[in-house]
Amino acid sequence: MNAIKWLIANSVALIVIYAICVSVVPDMLDREHNVTITPPPYKVSKQAQDLYNSLDFIADLHCDALLWSRDLTKRNELGHVDFPRMQEANMALQAFTIVTKSPSGQNFSKNSGDGFDNITMLNFFQARPISNWFSLYERAVYQSRKLHGFAKDYNDDFVAVASKGDFKTLLNRRKTNKKVVGGFLGIEGAHCLEGEINNLDKLYDEGVRMLGPTHFFDNELGGSAHGISKEGLTDFGSQVIDRMNQLGIIIDLAHTSPQMIDDILAQTQSPVIVSHTGVKGTNDSPRNLSDEHVLKIAATGGLIGVAYFKGAVKAPLTKGIVDAMKYIKSIAGVQCIALGSDYDGSMTAPFDVTGLPVLVEEMIHQGFTKNEIEAIMGGNVKKFMLANLR
Numbered sequence: 001m002n003a004i005k006w007l008i009a010n011s012v013a014l015i016v017i018y019a020i021c022v023s024v025v026p027d028m029l030d031r032e033h034n035v036t037i038t039p040p041p042y043k044v045s046k047q048a049q050d051l052y053n054s055l056d057f058i059a060d061l062h063c064d065a066l067l068w069s070r071d072l073t074k075r076n077e078l079g080h081v082d083f084p085r086m087q088e089a090n091m092a093l094q095a096f097t098i099v100t101k102s103p104s105g106q107n108f109s110k111n112s113g114d115g116f117d118n119i120t121m122l123n124f125f126q127a128r129p130i131s132n133w134f135s136l137y138e139r140a141v142y143q144s145r146k147l148h149g150f151a152k153d154y155n156d157d158f159v160a161v162a163s164k165g166d167f168k169t170l171l172n173r174r175k176t177n178k179k180v181v182g183g184f185l186g187i188e189g190a191h192c193l194e195g196e197i198n199n200l201d202k203l204y205d206e207g208v209r210m211l212g213p214t215h216f217f218d219n220e221l222g223g224s225a226h227g228i229s230k231e232g233l234t235d236f237g238s239q240v241i242d243r244m245n246q247l248g249i250i251i252d253l254a255h256t257s258p259q260m261i262d263d264i265l266a267q268t269q270s271p272v273i274v275s276h277t278g279v280k281g282t283n284d285s286p287r288n289l290s291d292e293h294v295l296k297i298a299a300t301g302g303l304i305g306v307a308y309f310k311g312a313v314k315a316p317l318t319k320g321i322v323d324a325m326k327y328i329k330s331i332a333g334v335q336c337i338a339l340g341s342d343y344d345g346s347m348t349a350p351f352d353v354t355g356l357p358v359l360v361e362e363m364i365h366q367g368f369t370k371n372e373i374e375a376i377m378g379g380n381v382k383k384f385m386l387a388n389l390r
């Protein structure tokens, strides 16, 4: 009898401790990992603000907001992006990218996928379904549905884009109502396929339209830029690339090894994106693209999203972002340049999404023309989506 009492008392204590952790830890981790150097509100020159206000289509190719516990339909004081802040920033389209595994001690040069996974711990404290704790595939499904749930809660003011038709709906609605914002789903690292090509089709059915073959470690598809092997595409990886081309899932080369980039460019029939990156030309890091790859990616009709964090670009960050854009422009032209913030990707940003006028001010300062700014801030993404969504 005493043993039963002891067991009950301990179980109750554990449940209470878990409940306390669940109510405190997710916000704590969010606050600790997603930092904004200068919080809102932002003040820029009249010239920069007027130019910003005139922008018709602002888009960003990468943010990991779905990883956290925030309700994206509410304005948050935490993190970098949510729907109300997108509206305030006059954003038209945001890629919501799904992270399913992140090895502890993550760094830019060498990671193994075998170590302790931070996302398992995060999902545990977020009280996400138990299926999420153990299956990378289920994590991807869960986050996909989360975006669709938020979209539904936001009624007609958020368009989840999974086809050219959806994209045209977004453009049409925005003609009369700039409060309408849109988003599409991407994934960082195809380890969430768990080695099964059928899971790619299933994730396509969940609305995923962009996929990066690798994230921080090597997987069944091949080498990561930050992995151990630095190898190219495996047979399975090559199969996945073919299937992505068939389905119309955009290939995202962020985080892939240089050999992977070469192998994928030799195989793909569709233009590719690098959703969040820097360039070696302004910051020589294994995280960043070589000149040769910038040129080859641009030549596919692809896009290079410039990320906002130190490591992709140099500090001070606002200047560093525009320096990278200027460098890409100098070797490949502006038509391939896009925003790829990496907002909410466990990163320190110079400003949250409502601070984009600050970026425009720096672009003016560094000599970008109005047309070039329009193209980089979203015009190029709009063209790409119209040409490549089905």
Ligand SMILES: [Zn+2]
Residues within 6 Å of the ligand: 188, 254, 255, 276, 342, 345
């Ligand atoms: Zn990333």
